Amino acid sequence: METTTIHKLENLLLVSVPRDLMDTEVLQLRRQVLQEIRRCQSQLVLLDFSQVDICDSFFGRFIQSMAKMAELMGAEVIVSGLQDAVVETMVELGMTLPNLQAVLDLDEALAFSRDNHRAARPSEQAETGQLENVAWADDLDLGAL
Amino acid sequence: MTSQTEIMQVHNMMDVARARRRGLEMACNLGFELPDATKIAVVISELGRNITLYTSGGTITIVTEDGPKKGIKIIAQDRGPGIPDVKSALTDGYSTSGGLGLGLSGSKRLVDEFDIWSVVNVGTTVTAIKWLR
Numbered sequence: 287m288e289t290t291t292i293h294k295l296e297n298l299l300l301v302s303v304p305r306d307l308m309d310t311e312v313l314q315l316r317r318q319v320l321q322e323i324r325r326c327q328s329q330l331v332l333l334d335f336s337q338v339d340i341c342d343s344f345f346g347r348f349i350q351s352m353a354k355m356a357e358l359m360g361a362e363v364i365v366s367g368l369q370d371a372v373v374e375t376m377v378e379l380g381m382t383l384p385n386l387q388a389v390l391d392l393d394e395a396l397a398f399s400r401d402n403h404r405a406a407r408p409s410e411q412a413e414t415g416q417l418e419n420v421a422w423a424d425d426l427d428l429g430a431l
Numbered sequence: 432m433t434s435q436t437e438i439m440q441v442h443n444m445m446d447v448a449r450a451r452r453r454g455l456e457m458a459c460n461l462g463f464e465l466p467d468a469t470k471i472a473v474v475i476s477e478l479g480r481n482i483t484l485y486t487s488g489g490t491i492t493i494v495t496e497d498g499p500k501k502g503i504k505i506i507a508q509d510r511g512p513g514i515p516d517v518k519s520a521l522t523d524g525y526s527t528s529g530g531l532g533l534g535l536s537g538s539k540r541l542v543d544e545f546d547i548w549s550v551v552n553v554g555t556t557v558t559a560i561k562w563l564r
Contacts (some may be wrong), residue, residue, distance in 0.1 A: 306448050315525035340451055340469060342476040343533040350531075371466040375473050380523055 290315055292322050298399040299328040305337045312348045319352065323361045330402060331356055332395045336367030347381075350391070353386055357413035364389055364398065435495045441507075442488040447479035450491045458503055461495050462563055470541040471503055474559050476485050477534040478507035486511025486554075501563040502543075506556065513551035521547070 293300040299322055307315065315390040319331060333349065335341070363388040368376075376383075389395045435457070439450045451472040460470035475491060482489040489509030496502045514520045521539060526532035535557075539545040544560040 306452070308444050308448065340455065340472045340476060342451075343481065343531045343537060344476075344480060346533075347531050371469040374466040375469045375541065378470065378540050379473060379477075380533045380540065381531070381537075422444050 290318065292318065294322075294326045294328065296396065296399060297329055297403045298395060299323060299326060299331045300334065300395075301331060302334045303338055305339055306353050307345075309344060312345065316348060316352050316355070320355055320359065323356060329361050330358075330395075330399045331361055331363045332389070332392070333363060333365045334392075335365060335369045335372070336369070338367075338372065339369060341372050341376055341381075343379060343381060346376060346379070346383065349383060349386070353383075362387070362402070364395060364414075366391060366395055433496070433498045435497070436492060437494075438490055438492045440483045440488065443483055443489050444480070446466050446528055447476060447483060447491075450479055451475040453564070454493050454503070454505065457493055457495055458561075460479075461497065461501055461503065463516050463561075467561065467563075471505065474538045474541050474561075475505055475507075476560070477538045477558050478505065481534055481557075482507060482509050482511070484511040489554075503561050503563075505542075505559045507559075508554070508556045513553055513555055513564070514547065514549040515551055519550055 290304055291302050299319070301319055303315070322328070323331060333352070349365065356363045366389045368388065389398055437453065437457070439446065439453065439552045441447060441450060454475040455468050455472040459465070461469065475493070479491055482558065486509040489511070492506040492508070494504040494506070496504065519525050521536050522532070523536045524532040535547070538559060542559040543559045544558070546558045547555065549555040
């Protein structure tokens with residue numbers, strides 16, 4: 287297995303997903319990401335799929351469950367780097383991954399992260415009703431201080 | 432050479448990963464564009480995963496047809512418990528393993544021809560063909 291790298295960049299947790307992960311490694315990666323969300327108090331996780339060239343339904347389920355679990359921890363999962371051949375296959379297979387935000391590259395992810403972080407501050411909460419979850423996570427942070 | 436056949440034993444996900452990568456390679460060599468070669472690899476992955484999930488092992492055979500009509504045939508064969516209800520198994524969202532239930536129904540969408548032969552307590556053979564256009 288190629289090593290998974292998880293980096294923290296500002297408020298963003300960067301996860302580069304290796305190709306040809308075995309099922310047990312996929313589950314291990316999911317746990318690792320959840321632990322890092324907690325450790326780094328990250329509100330946004332970027333799963334970078336640029337190394338992945340074969341994505342079957344098990345892998346799709348991993349992305350879905352990863353997003354759901356992160357959400358329950360007050361974080362959001364966004365994806366980047368999905369190749370054209372991969373998305374064509376995923377959608378035809380029937381994996382539409384609803385509600386999953388995708389960004390083009392790291393720059394866009396950072397911009398998204400900064401926007402979200404700003405918008406999630408309690409003082410601005412009223413203007414950005416759709417970001418309630420993130421605001422809630424922020425409140426928790428403040429409480430812990 | 433008009434035809435090439437490779438038979439691969441499938442017992443675990445490592446075997447499946449090897450088979451799908453070989454499928455991707457053979458499809459690309461035959462002239463498939465990457466999105467279509469990827470679909471072939473994913474079909475191998477789904478069928479191979481079913482073998483590892485439900486049976487003690489089986490084979491995946493990849494056949495390339497390099498005649499006037501070019502294409503790739505994938506045959507996934509096992510002597511497992513069989514599929515009692517093939518029609519349900521081909522329905523989106525139907526799963527007996529807690530998965531997304533897209534393995535068989537989704538694979539069928541990714542290829543041109545798809546056939547399941549299954550007898551309970553005898554085994555299952557799934558044949559999928561994708562033609563090069």
